[in-house]
Amino acid sequence: MKQKDEANRDERYAAWVGFDWGDQEHVWALQWTDTGERELGRLEQTPEALDVWLGQLMSRLNGRRIGIAIEQKHGAVVWMLLKYECVEIYPVHPQAAGQFRQALYPSGSKSDPADGELLLELLVHHRDRLRPLEQDDEPTRRLLMLVEQRRHWVEEKKRHGNRLSARLKVYFPQVLNWFDDIGAAPVLDLLARWPKLEQLQKAQRKTLETFLRQHRRTPEEAAAWAKQVSAAVPAVQDAVLLDSYVLEVTALVALLQQLQTSIKKFDTAIAETSRRHPCWAIAQSLPGAGPVMAPRLLAAMGNGKRYQNAHEMQCATGIAPVTVASGRTRIIQFRRACPKFLRQTFHEWAQHSMKTCRWARAYYDQLRTAGKRHHAALRALAFKWQRILFRCWKDGVAYDESKYIASLKKRNSPLSAWLPE
Template identity: 45%
Template sequence: MKSQLTLQSDGEFAAFIGIDWADTKHDICLQAADGVQREFAVLPHRPADIDDWVVTLRHRFHGRPVAICIETSRGALVYALQKYDFLVLFPINPATLAKYRQAFKPSRAKSDPTDAQIALEILMNHRDKLKPLRPQSSGIRTLTLLLEERRQIVDEQRRLTNRLISNLKQYYPLAHEWFENKNTTLFCEFMARWPTLKQLRQARRKTLEAFFREHNCHHHKLVEERLASIKNAVPLTEDPAIIRPKQLLVESLVEQLRITLKSIARFDAEIDALAPTLPDYDLFRSLPGAGPTLAPRLLVAFGEQRDRYSSAAEIQMYAGIAPVTERSGKQHWVHWRMQCPTFMRQTFVEWAALTIPRSYWANAYYRQQRAKGAAHQAALRALAFKWARILYRCWLTRTPYDESKYLTALKRRGSTLLSLPVLTEAAQTA
């Protein structure tokens, strides 16, 4: 069978289908390529029913390619349909379908069969603006999901930590003051052992010293300060009506936090084992500030298909780091992009921040943006925008980034960045 891109341009589809998916059932609108009649159906979300429906399509259209438009690029239905080589999926943004519907129904009336029909119309009338879903290798897709799911667990860890801090401040502030970082095994084990100030005071000095030694707290002065603070601590409250409920809640949160930390460690181990086996990993691992944490995230942001992005501007817009310009009459305003993969945007911005102390020109560019009045986050997004162009070129040509070469290019173009003090020495040696 021909590639999906060829099929899209050759118009060899036997039928076109719009699907409005849901958890328990999917509304379908189908039109054969050689017909004008549209058929509506409801497909239960069960593997056997989906398989029977696809087998019927294959038999009806003699195995010829069938185009399907669906408002998602992942999920149970997409995973189920990707098994069949004659189906070509065209994912669209849900906002696209909603705006299309609103354009012809200002009343905002909505129904699942209507949405399936709208998806079909978008597919048939605007297919030149859609891209077929072309799954990347198993390794890249596995790494992508590992990173995204890990991020979800990290967000859960942050939520638990914030709740812990809030409750400790209400009955046990000493524990909060002692441990600046709550996302550690040390903190979890300390709180599990001494969840109240009263219990902590009952502990023997030798027991506390042994506990800190077991957890690699060998700084004698720090241990002495902690022991002294226990002796001199004044309880915030001694009301059992407050302490007991808060104690039980904190113990529960600590147990959840302990499990969350173990889960993150398991994901980290899986990512660390998989990422270095992928072809482009070294390209991103060598970037300033990337390291083993952000290199995998940058790798999946670009992917392995070199025709995935037609230009640097495309990835800048898709990632949400390119500003949006709106013009109407004499009015003109610029704002940041609302619709984008949030995790991908976070990846570029977080990495850009780490390059500031590690790249001469990045440091200078960030300070230049700040001097122009840009806020910290706005300056980081501007730096990420600039980095994306550089990374796109490196990724497209499979060429590792070289700071000295880039500084030489800046010097050749007469960039104003080279006039800043931080770059004077680097520019002279470049």
Template identity: 40%
Template sequence: MTPLLSQQFRAFVGIDWADAKHDICLQPAGDDTREFACIPHQVARIDEWVAALHKRFGGPIAVALELSRGPIVSVLQRHSFLTLFPINPSMLAKYREAFKPSRAKDDPTDAELALDLLLRHPDRFSALNPQSADMRSLLSLIEQRRELVGDKIRFTNRLTHALKQYYPQALEWFEDIDTIQFCDFLTRWPTLPAAKRARRTTLEDFFHAHNCRRAQLIERRLASIRGAMPMTDDPGVVAPNRLLALMLVAQLRTVLAAIDVFDKEIARIARTLPDFDLFDSLPGAGPHLTPRLLAAFGEQRDRYNGAEELQKYSGIAPVTERSGKKRWVHWRWQCPTFLRQTFVEWAGQTINKSSWAGAYYRQQRAKGSSYQAAVRALAFKWIRILYRCWQTGTRYDEDLYLNALKRRGSPLIGHLEARPDTKLNR
């Protein structure tokens, strides 16, 4: 039973939030009258409105709004007599469209629709129950790190395009350009003529200083630098692209340093959480995926009623549509994409780290599934296993799971026994 059904609220409020203002629709309990108001996004004004609300109704008061975190949520959560009920923005948009097929949008109307959804469908919503400060910090840091990685990708793509205009050889000399070594090289020798003028010993010292000591690789680079021909000598091409490349290198250097800072802070916080060891022991998790998996499950074990809820929420479980004699199965379009990506990326890492996972993946590919479809199917199975481990607080044990597959007579056992390198045949 949700708190909305189990508590006697004195009033109900719907809020449509924005950066500059918040539209409000208020309905007292036991009264069909609805009142509308608008307050600016200022902490003092919001607190004044909340104080007036408490003076008028006391508590508790139910508040429906479109988000589960953000500035307005942080302000409202300071008041214990307010119970917040997050509403999915997509749900609210579809609800609005049901009454306005023209898709006309108005903030006061959205506030009323949020209130209406909460009152008419109380069984669909649960009160916001924040996790611990450390877990919320971890989740924010992981998401912010992902945005920094996106910035890194954008900078490297633009840098690649700029270098292809006047200095493509630099891209051939290095396998990865999102490194400090590449940034330092391009800063020191931003054009091909500059690199060709450098002494052999200077270049060797540079590579050695950046922990590159493979003699064959260094010799190959030096030979390529000596024999390289410039793509163009046109200053109208070289000068602007050289300047752009240097600016992008400076930005790339900054974002690489920022990612390193975030990695250290993520690792520090993750190790303080009780379930860290549970996820750290997973095959293929590693330093980056362990915190992501830890944040994906969280610490509230009553959050999901079963593994299938997490499979659906994360977008791993497929969707089946039926209409007449037609049946169509596809992946979920509405889901937290970063959460889905976390499970898919980790499942891909387990193919070579877990014997049964590798066998299952190969089985799916043999059926004609694409790589992505096979990995999603593997992630689907992993979520069920992890959910059980998470609920019981038990670390995953590969041998125990293989024995369980044997007892159930799983067809995967046949695939494993056919491979001499698996645990079953050692």
């Protein structure tokens, strides 16, 4: 162990810290690299308390750095720590920390060391197993935050849209038959103005036709819809139910309208940030990568320096399967420990790419013919795509389908036989 500690010693660092973060209070354990002396302490979860603690430490560092192991890669504490230049973050996966504790202290006794001390042990003695946090460049970080946040609000819009559909099925089901997209502007505008059938039927026929024409419907469609409105029959007559449901639908409509406005603002910010990114031309060249998917792929790939090789990218994004081996048994499983948003990005794009990419469609069909299920085939296609993406980003060149197909034929790839002439 002593030899390993000497190998792990880094003169750039004055101290190592295991940082057990919490919502209200943090517990830390520190070891000085020169003397091996340890200190323990607590501090409140406030920027002021963290600033005082690090200020006191920096006065003792003599210009050297401090390494901090923490069970967090993103979050409030990490963002606060990153503003100090002397701090190097070593993220530790919570599962790894838990298994490390279980291996050293299987009893689970109250006298066992605190999590902060366990993280310190992991950092001091097994730092070769950890990787310091490396931030992407500013355009990539900005874009990744924007596309993740946009996806969150799109999911919220979908959730509230489902709630709206559920309420309308009870007292105003005709709306669901009149319009295909319950979250579309015509539906929301209609419900904001006439939240129940009785109110809608009191409107003049000319008013109804004008309303629908304002939402890009033909005069014939508007006239036919006005007839359907006048012929509609109320689904319920219970005044108590109607009053409460109308109130909730009005609230949901207002929420959905605000979400639509916010998502458009995200779209504008994403488009502007994407255009300024140095690798935007590569992302735009990819088949099936439109105004939504291209920025997501750009955020996933960054400037091409995030991954050392294609296999690392495939594992880090959850596209590559994981092999579990025990004795003579080997099982290939779906990789669950990964950033879900990144895995979802490549998975969804693989499906989009088949619409315009000949070899992608042929490869998917080949896998399906061989017995692969839909999502397994998409992951295999995404796996293949990632090798191509890694090379494009590494070389700084746009994707060229004709070159790739020519390469397949030159290598006599089995896939070339599936390609349409």
